[in-house]
Amino acid sequence: MVGPRPIVEAEIEKYGEYIKDYYLVTPGITGLWQVNGRSDTTYSERVAMDTWYVRNWSVWIGRSLFVQNSKNCFKAKKCILKMQQENQWENNCMENQKVSVIIPTLNAGKEIEDLLQALLKQNKKADEIIVIDSASDDDTTSICEKYNEVKLLNIERQQFDHGATRAIAFNQAIGEFVLFLTQDTIPADEQYISKLLVPFKDEKVAMVSGRQCAKATSRLSERLAREFNYPLKSNVRSQGDIKQLGIKEIAGLLKIGK
Known part of the structure; x- marks a missing residue:
C-alpha cells in the first residue's frame, strides 16, 4: 500500500501548498488508484513514482520496523520474565522467610517508639524484634514492654560492646535473615524490609545494607x-573493592560472608 511519503510527511510544515498537494496522496496500490494529488502528471509517471517508492523506501522501512519491533518484543519479554522471577522470589520471601530485627538501645525513650511503630507497619512483618538494652535509666524498657512483638533483653551498661552485644541478640534470633538497626533509625517507607530482601535472590550476596540518610540537623x-x-545508586561491594574503598567499608560483608 502506498500512502503519504514518510520523509515528506515528517517535514510537511516546511513545504508550500503545491508541494503538499503534489506528494501528500490518499492510500492506494499504485498511482492509478490515487484520488487526489499529482494531477499534472501522467498515469505512467504516477505508477513509476509509486513503484520507485515501494522498491526504495517501503520495503526498507518495513524491514527496519519489523527488526526493531522484534528486538523490542524480545527485550520486553526478557524484562517481563525477570520481573516475574523477582516477584515470585519476593512473594516466597514474604511468605516463608523469617526475619529477626535486632536493636541495641541506651536511653532511647524519645526514639524507640517511632521505630517500633514503623516496623509494625511493614508489608513484610518481622517475625521477631529483639531489643537489647544497656541499663537505660529512662522509659526505654517500659515502652518496649508494651509491645508483644518485642523480645526485651537486658545487659549491664559496662557490658556493652558494639559487636559482642549484637552477638548476644544474634545468638537468640530465630530468623533466616537478621536485620541490625540502631535506635534512631526511621525506615523510609513500608517496603523497607521487603526491599532489603530482594538482592538475596542472588546466592552470592551475603549481606545487604540500606541507605542511611543523615538528618537535616x-x-x-x-x-x-x-x-x-x-x-544514591545501589552497588555491589566485594573483596575486590578494598583498594578503592578501604577495609572499613566492607569489613562487615567479609565477616558475614565467611
Whole structure:
C-alpha cells in the first residue's frame, strides 16, 4: 500500500501548498488508484513514482520496523520474565522467610517508639524484634514492654560492646535473615524490609545494607560521610573493592560472608 511519503510527511510544515498537494496522496496500490494529488502528471509517471517508492523506501522501512519491533518484543519479554522471577522470589520471601530485627538501645525513650511503630507497619512483618538494652535509666524498657512483638533483653551498661552485644541478640534470633538497626533509625517507607530482601535472590550476596540518610540537623561531616558510604545508586561491594574503598567499608560483608 502506498500512502503519504514518510520523509515528506515528517517535514510537511516546511513545504508550500503545491508541494503538499503534489506528494501528500490518499492510500492506494499504485498511482492509478490515487484520488487526489499529482494531477499534472501522467498515469505512467504516477505508477513509476509509486513503484520507485515501494522498491526504495517501503520495503526498507518495513524491514527496519519489523527488526526493531522484534528486538523490542524480545527485550520486553526478557524484562517481563525477570520481573516475574523477582516477584515470585519476593512473594516466597514474604511468605516463608523469617526475619529477626535486632536493636541495641541506651536511653532511647524519645526514639524507640517511632521505630517500633514503623516496623509494625511493614508489608513484610518481622517475625521477631529483639531489643537489647544497656541499663537505660529512662522509659526505654517500659515502652518496649508494651509491645508483644518485642523480645526485651537486658545487659549491664559496662557490658556493652558494639559487636559482642549484637552477638548476644544474634545468638537468640530465630530468623533466616537478621536485620541490625540502631535506635534512631526511621525506615523510609513500608517496603523497607521487603526491599532489603530482594538482592538475596542472588546466592552470592551475603549481606545487604540500606541507605542511611543523615538528618537535616546533622553536622556537615556526618552528611558527607553518609553520602560517600551510602550513595544514591545501589552497588555491589566485594573483596575486590578494598583498594578503592578501604577495609572499613566492607569489613562487615567479609565477616558475614565467611
